[in-house]
Amino acid sequence: EVPLKYGAQYTGKRTDEAMNKWRGNRFGQFIHWGLYAIPGGVWNGKTYNYAAEFLKSSAKIPTSTWDSLMYQFNPVKFNARQWAKMAKQMGARYMTITTKHHEGFCLWPSQYTDFNIGNTPYKKDILKELVEAYNAEGIDVNFYYSVLDWHHPDWRYDIKSPEDSVAFRRFLQFASGQLRELATNYPTVKAFWFDGTWDNSIKKNGWWTLEVEQMLKKIRPGAVVNSRLRADDFGKRHIDSNGKLMGDYESGYERRLPNPVKDVQVTRWDWEACMTVPENQWGYHKDWSVSHVKSPLELLEMLVHTTSMGGNFLLNFGPAGDGSIRAEEQHIARTIGAWMQQNGQVIYDCDYAGWEKQDWGYFTKPRTGNIVNMVVFNIPVNGLLKVKVPAGTKISKATLAGKNVKVEEIAKDQFFIHLPQQAYKMPPVIVLEAVGGA
Numbered sequence: 001e002v003p004l005k006y007g008a009q010y011t012g013k014r015t016d017e018a019m020n021k022w023r024g025n026r027f028g029q030f031i032h033w034g035l036y037a038i039p040g041g042v043w044n045g046k047t048y049n050y051a052a053e054f055l056k057s058s059a060k061i062p063t064s065t066w067d068s069l070m071y072q073f074n075p076v077k078f079n080a081r082q083w084a085k086m087a088k089q090m091g092a093r094y095m096t097i098t099t100k101h102h103e104g105f106c107l108w109p110s111q112y113t114d115f116n117i118g119n120t121p122y123k124k125d126i127l128k129e130l131v132e133a134y135n136a137e138g139i140d141v142n143f144y145y146s147v148l149d150w151h152h153p154d155w156r157y158d159i160k161s162p163e164d165s166v167a168f169r170r171f172l173q174f175a176s177g178q179l180r181e182l183a184t185n186y187p188t189v190k191a192f193w194f195d196g197t198w199d200n201s202i203k204k205n206g207w208w209t210l211e212v213e214q215m216l217k218k219i220r221p222g223a224v225v226n227s228r229l230r231a232d233d234f235g236k237r238h239i240d241s242n243g244k245l246m247g248d249y250e251s252g253y254e255r256r257l258p259n260p261v262k263d264v265q266v267t268r269w270d271w272e273a274c275m276t277v278p279e280n281q282w283g284y285h286k287d288w289s290v291s292h293v294k295s296p297l298e299l300l301e302m303l304v305h306t307t308s309m310g311g312n313f314l315l316n317f318g319p320a321g322d323g324s325i326r327a328e329e330q331h332i333a334r335t336i337g338a339w340m341q342q343n344g345q346v347i348y349d350c351d352y353a354g355w356e357k358q359d360w361g362y363f364t365k366p367r368t369g370n371i372v373n374m375v376v377f378n379i380p381v382n383g384l385l386k387v388k389v390p391a392g393t394k395i396s397k398a399t400l401a402g403k404n405v406k407v408e409e410i411a412k413d414q415f416f417i418h419l420p421q422q423a424y425k426m427p428p429v430i431v432l433e434a435v436g437g438a
């Protein structure tokens with residue numbers, strides 16, 4: 001091992017109450033909302049297909065022009081309680097909000113910059129409204145914070161001169177100040193989701209990333225911080241130079257999921273995947289016809305897939321500039337929510353079962369007891385669901401919606417579960433009682 005000052009601070013999974021709650025939540029709503037929601041991917045009549053929150057760079061818009069969008073931000077249809085109720089109905093147990101994205105505009109009245117919600121026609125503290133509304137629904141709120149800041153004059157992509165060093169040191173103090181005020185002024189915040197940390201300027205300041213993690217955990221004991229914040233002494237990100245995870249969970253799965261067979265190593269630590277509904281739109285885009293839009297069933301399978309590998313699934317919503325939620329996203333929330341209403345127990349507080357992945361779908365396992373859940377997405381023509389169990393394990397019972405289904409031992413440690421033949425519009429769940437074995 002190489003000696004590190006700014007590497008991983010511990011190994012293994014945190015087992016404190018705050019982290020157990022973060023882990024057990026399993027399903028979160030990501031919200032990307034900022035000035036980029038106003039143009040929605042269209043500028044001077046031209047539609048830009050790239051991610052709408054990157055429109056400033058896609059359309060090469062000068063910072064002064066982009067920043068003047070602040071004077072148009074007046075979401076007259078914004079209703080934090082409605083958003084929170086929709087998230088509750090969808091079955092989300094946490095919500096992660098972009099307090100500040102790469103554009104540098106702050107959804108809270110930051111004392112460190114005028115580029116914030118207080119100087120818009122809306123004026124009110126949107127972050128406070130969202131935290132209160134979601135907490136009132138029993139939903140934990142986490143803060144996304146982009147270190148990359150296109151607005152701030154002291155931001156640097158790299159440190160190539162003494163002037164860069166001086167400016168960037170000022171920038172890091174600014175960012176630390178903003179993070180301190182977020183952690184202090186919104187005391188129910190549970191976790192911090194860092195982004196915009198891929199540039200050399202951050203890699204060359206790994207010390208700061210550890211200082212921020214420690215500061216946040218001092219202000220908010222139990223706070224959870226993602227690996228994406230962190231860089232070690234040599235600029236290694238997420239995983240330090242000794243192969244140890246930094247931060248409290250791995251956050252590299254963006255718009256992709258680990259392979260359930262080849263990537264089982266992800267189960268050794270906590271992790272989260274974040275996912276867009278279109279192919280690559282986090283902020284509101286006016287025209288979703290420019291790429292594939294995932295169906296509720298595609299997204300539900302991703303949620304179950306993630307739970308089956310011991311991860312959290314963060315599904316993104318991009319509200320419009322007027323504060324409305326588009327119909328496609330409302331349909332997704334209703335459809336997934338209807339299934340979660342009946343089957344949330346196979347997601348919440350569930351984990352990797354350690355059983356061999358089969359083609360019909362995914363296993364999840366509650367933290368306690370001898371239950372293993374089967375969530376079936378691919379219905380076999382013969383209605384027989386193969387299950388390979390750890391050596392010596394017996395399946396004593398299998399039920400679907402509380403009714404027994406046939407269990408047939410077909411070989412040593414192998415069974416067929418007989419799925420009742422019917423048309424399934426949503427994935428059926430079979431609950432196995434397993435005894436003995438590993």
Ligand SMILES: C#C[C@@H]1N[C@@H](C)[C@@H](O)[C@H]1O
Pocket residue numbers: 051053195254274282
């Ligand atoms: C690239 C990039 C950013 N990371 C995702 C989580 C979105 O915030 C996107 O803009």
